[in-house]
Amino acid sequence: MNIIEIENVTKTFGEHVAVNDLSLAVPQGSIYGFIGPNGSGKTTTLRIIMRIYHPDGGRGVIRVLGETTHGAANDRIGYLPEERGLYKKMKIRDILRFYAELKGCRDFKGRVNSWLERMGLSEWADKKVEALSKGMAQKVQFISAVIAGPELVILDEPFTGLDPVNADVLREAVLDLRKNGSTVIFSTHDMAVAERMCDLIFMIYKGNKVLDGTLESIQERYGTDTLRVKVEGNGFDPRTIPGVEKVTDFGKLQELRISQQTDTQDVLAELMRCGRVTHFELTTPSLHDIFVRIARPEPKDADASRETAHA
Amino acid sequence: MRKMIVIAVREYQAAVRTKAFIVSLVLMPVMMGGSIVVQVLMRDKVDIKDKRVAVLDYTNQLYDSVATAANERNNKEIFEGGGELRKQVKPRFVLEKAEASSADAAETRLALSERVRKDEIMAFVIVGPDVLKPSADPALAAIDYHSNSPTYDDIQNWIAQPLHARIQQLRLQAANLDAGIVEAATRRIPVANLGLVSRDEAGNITKAEQTNKIANVFVPLGLMMLMFMVVMIGASPLVQSVLEEKTLRIAEVLLGSIPPFQLMMGKLLGMVGVSLTIATVYLAGTFYALWQADYGQFFPAHVVWWFAFFQALAVLMYGALFIAIGAAVSDQKEAQNLMTPVMILVVAPMFVWVNVVREPSASLSLALSLFPPATPMLMVMRQAIPPGIPIWQPLLGAALVILTTLLCVFAAGRIFRVGILMQGKGAKVSEMFRWVLRG
Numbered sequence: 079m080n081i082i083e084i085e086n087v088t089k090t091f092g093e094h095v096a097v098n099d100l101s102l103a104v105p106q107g108s109i110y111g112f113i114g115p116n117g118s119g120k121t122t123t124l125r126i127i128m129r130i131y132h133p134d135g136g137r138g139v140i141r142v143l144g145e146t147t148h149g150a151a152n153d154r155i156g157y158l159p160e161e162r163g164l165y166k167k168m169k170i171r172d173i174l175r176f177y178a179e180l181k182g183c184r185d186f187k188g189r190v191n192s193w194l195e196r197m198g199l200s201e202w203a204d205k206k207v208e209a210l211s212k213g214m215a216q217k218v219q220f221i222s223a224v225i226a227g228p229e230l231v232i233l234d235e236p237f238t239g240l241d242p243v244n245a246d247v248l249r250e251a252v253l254d255l256r257k258n259g260s261t262v263i264f265s266t267h268d269m270a271v272a273e274r275m276c277d278l279i280f281m282i283y284k285g286n287k288v289l290d291g292t293l294e295s296i297q298e299r300y301g302t303d304t305l306r307v308k309v310e311g312n313g314f315d316p317r318t319i320p321g322v323e324k325v326t327d328f329g330k331l332q333e334l335r336i337s338q339q340t341d342t343q344d345v346l347a348e349l350m351r352c353g354r355v356t357h358f359e360l361t362t363p364s365l366h367d368i369f370v371r372i373a374r375p376e377p378k379d380a381d382a383s384r385e386t387a388h389a
Numbered sequence: 390m391r392k393m394i395v396i397a398v399r400e401y402q403a404a405v406r407t408k409a410f411i412v413s414l415v416l417m418p419v420m421m422g423g424s425i426v427v428q429v430l431m432r433d434k435v436d437i438k439d440k441r442v443a444v445l446d447y448t449n450q451l452y453d454s455v456a457t458a459a460n461e462r463n464n465k466e467i468f469e470g471g472g473e474l475r476k477q478v479k480p481r482f483v484l485e486k487a488e489a490s491s492a493d494a495a496e497t498r499l500a501l502s503e504r505v506r507k508d509e510i511m512a513f514v515i516v517g518p519d520v521l522k523p524s525a526d527p528a529l530a531a532i533d534y535h536s537n538s539p540t541y542d543d544i545q546n547w548i549a550q551p552l553h554a555r556i557q558q559l560r561l562q563a564a565n566l567d568a569g570i571v572e573a574a575t576r577r578i579p580v581a582n583l584g585l586v587s588r589d590e591a592g593n594i595t596k597a598e599q600t601n602k603i604a605n606v607f608v609p610l611g612l613m614m615l616m617f618m619v620v621m622i623g624a625s626p627l628v629q630s631v632l633e634e635k636t637l638r639i640a641e642v643l644l645g646s647i648p649p650f651q652l653m654m655g656k657l658l659g660m661v662g663v664s665l666t667i668a669t670v671y672l673a674g675t676f677y678a679l680w681q682a683d684y685g686q687f688f689p690a691h692v693v694w695w696f697a698f699f700q701a702l703a704v705l706m707y708g709a710l711f712i713a714i715g716a717a718v719s720d721q722k723e724a725q726n727l728m729t730p731v732m733i734l735v736v737a738p739m740f741v742w743v744n745v746v747r748e749p750s751a752s753l754s755l756a757l758s759l760f761p762p763a764t765p766m767l768m769v770m771r772q773a774i775p776p777g778i779p780i781w782q783p784l785l786g787a788a789l790v791i792l793t794t795l796l797c798v799f800a801a802g803r804i805f806r807v808g809i810l811m812q813g814k815g816a817k818v819s820e821m822f823r824w825v826l827r828g
Contacts (some may be wrong), residue, residue, distance in 0.1 A: 128645055130810060150644045159644040163637025167403065179395045180646040220640070 087138035097235035098285040111276030112265035141260040156228035233264035297362035311353020396655025443487040447518035458551035512536030609773035623664030631715025700763035713801035716808035718815035738766040761793035
């Protein structure tokens with residue numbers, strides 16, 4: 079069963095088309111990741127799901143939790159907006175109680191304590207928001223989004239700005255939410271997080287859907303066209319090898335994208351001629367690589383070098 | 390409804406729990422009463438150095454009695470307290486008899502002026518030669534007080550009395566009139582300001598009550614000022630509160646939990662609570678103070694409920710406007726610009742209260758108090774002036790204010806709904822009107 083169904087929704091701001099004829103479906107109990115470059119329409123889409131924004135002319139279908147009502151207020155949804163804000167003068171405990179009550183949740187006392195403990199904020203419970211660091215405030219706001227135990231949690235870039243320890247704490251919390259039956263949608267710029275956590279990945283670029291599906295299905299679309307190699311030897315330039323379309327240098331490793339007709343054995347032979355091959359791996363492209371391929375058109379000089387190689 | 394109360398409670402606590410609120414609650418009467426306290430304290434700090442005054446009496450008949458009066462004053466009137474606590478609180482006025490130093494009056498004045506400049510004397514008084522003759526040349530019948538400190542008028546004010554008394558006495562003697570008879574014949578009779586008489590339950594005709602300035606002017610004025618203050622403290626912070634929620638994107642989260650109209654109503658109700666708290670504190674304080682001072686009868690108990698009712702409406706009416714402003718703008722500066730016209734409406738009754746107090750039943754006063762933005766303040770004021778006004782007037786006023794309040798809340802709701810989520814630049818007034826009309 080799909081907890082969110084959106085069909086053919088368009089949203090423009092003045093001249094700018096933020097979201098263009100978008101359709102998506104989020105199955106119940108999944109973790110659904112939104113990726114896309116800055117300004118591509120992620121937040122707009124999330125706000126449409128939240129019904130903070132309404133699509134142009136009210137066209138298209140937005141069905142969230144089986145409802146097609148008009149208002150944004152919904153006790154079954156928890157929301158963490160992209161730009162964070164909490165009442166500065168309020169104490170942490172009071173804020174969490176306020177948001178719990180606002181969602182119609184009455185047995186909040188135990189929940190508040192257990193969430194504060196889990197996020198390592200117990201000692202801060204009676205401090206005011208203005209005393210918190212940015213990362214702590216972000217955790218408080220995350221708690222405020224999930225305190226009432228919503229069925230659907232919408233998080234706009236929840237991991238941005240957190241140190242690795244806190245990011246891990248939050249990641250585990252998100253996974254637990256799913257375990258307890260909630261559906262989670264979040265947007266992120268961190269491809270590794272999206273790869274590891276999301277059941278389904280959705281990429282939007284310039285307002286259009288460009289990817290939608292499981293990581294495997296997305297990678298399959300791009301085929302096994304990537305080689306990871308490590309070659310010891312000086313003056314080695316993989317760009318000169320026929321069939322190599324693009325080289326990404328990671329320092330220790332180099333990632334080569336090869337054209338479809340190229341035989342990997344030929345490439346290996348060429349590499350062995352250049353130096354001692356200590357690593358050779360045929361793999362699918364990473365989400366990062368796919369993202370970059372979509373969001374950044376190939377630079378001209380790469381094409382030029384490929385042509386020289388062919389010559 | 391439950392959520393609206395959650396919002397209202399938060400809003401109330403956010404306003405009432407701040408130090409600024411408690412400070413302003415205490416400070417407001419302190420500032421008003423403070424000036425009196427400071428004056429009392431400063432009274433003891435006046436300069437009590439002797440003030441020397443030269444008196445040049447061309448009539449030669451006045452100086453002695455004025456000097457006697459000065460001595461009397463110096464011995465009796467400049468002290469406060471008795472026994473050991475007796476201390477001087479005013480300067481002594483030391484008079485000296487000046488002689489004309491020259492036949493030329495102008496030269497004489499110059500010489501005396503020089504003495505003032507040299508600080509030998511504080512001031513000098515010239516009594517013209519003809520002051521005793523009723524129909525004399527005005528230039529010669531003048532009394533002139535010269536000094537180099539024009540704002541210090543204590544000597545001038547004091548000396549007029551003994552001079553006048555002596556002149557009158559001499560004039561009466563010259564006319565062969567008995568001073569006692571003249572005093573009795575010219576004594577002024579004050580006109581008493583009384584209310585109306587009525588028949589009580591026992592059938593007796595009651596005595597008319599002596600009307601009192603406190604009841605007639607200060608109580609109504611105090612009520613109006615209190616209403617003004619409460620609206621200012623209660624309603625205007627809504628601009629900041631909404632602006633905070635808007636700029637910090639708290640609004641987005643709130644709107645995910647509660648519909649915009651309920652959110653707005655919650656905030657308004659919270660502030661009505663705040664304003665009633667302030668009014669209760671001040672009214673109770675005033676009642677206690679009046680009761681302690683045995684002026685309990687002046688407490689306007691009969692209009693207190695009307696006051697509370699109109700005040701709640703005023704906070705709703707103005708609060709809705711302030712919320713609309715907070716939602717429509719994007720920063721403080723824009724908020725200030727838009728607040729100005731609303732502020733003028735709030736302050737407007739201040740400009741006409743004098744007319745209303747003088748003639749509370751005049752049709753102008755009635756018309757002014759039926760203008761909804763001014764109704765809460767002016768209607769309560771008119772009700773507080775004895776003998777009050779017919780009941781249909783506050784009822785009609787209330788109906789009009791309720792109508793206006795509903796209109797304001799409705800319009801603010803529409804502006805709020807759109808504006809609260811708008812980022813970037815603030816809305817133009819024309820845009821706001823479009824939001825209101827189109828919905």
